[in-house]
Amino acid sequence: MAKLLTTQADMDRIFERLERDYGALNRKQQAYAIREIGRVRGEVSDMLADFAGNDGIIKRRRAGMVLRELDVIEQSLRDHGTLAIDNIIVESSEWTVTNVNKSLGITISKSSFDRVNEHVIKYAVKRFGEDGLVLSDRIWGLSG
Secondary structure (H helix, E strand, O other): OOOOOOOHHHHHHHHHHHHHHHHHHHHHHHHHHHHHHHHHHHHHHHHHHHHOOOOOOOOHHHHHHHHHHHHHHHHHHHHHHHHHHHHHHHHHHHHHHHHHHHHHOOOOOHHHHHHHHHHHHHHHHHOOOOOOOOHHHHHHHHHO
């Protein structure tokens, strides 16, 4: 059986290590999100270059096609952005619950673990920020 912690100093050391370790995971997640946004920006640039003439100007008769293509890219960004953020939330929640339990010597059942993760995920997705928006609103704003 794992050693039970008895002092605040023990807990402080554990949570400082968890904070440092989570920082590494979070940097990896941020890099992933930035790469995804960069990929979409590249798609938009390539698409605009394809529609532009040699002079770099998109002719008025092609503007409708450009707008339809941008609508497709916007929807793709919404879909991929939501999926990427959802995956990051799930990964973060699972990492945190697993590592806190392991570090504190706690064993919880799979159903309890899943229930905790479900509550964390719901909170992250449905929480209103200082701007009054939930996460999906921010993704829609970014993609638009």
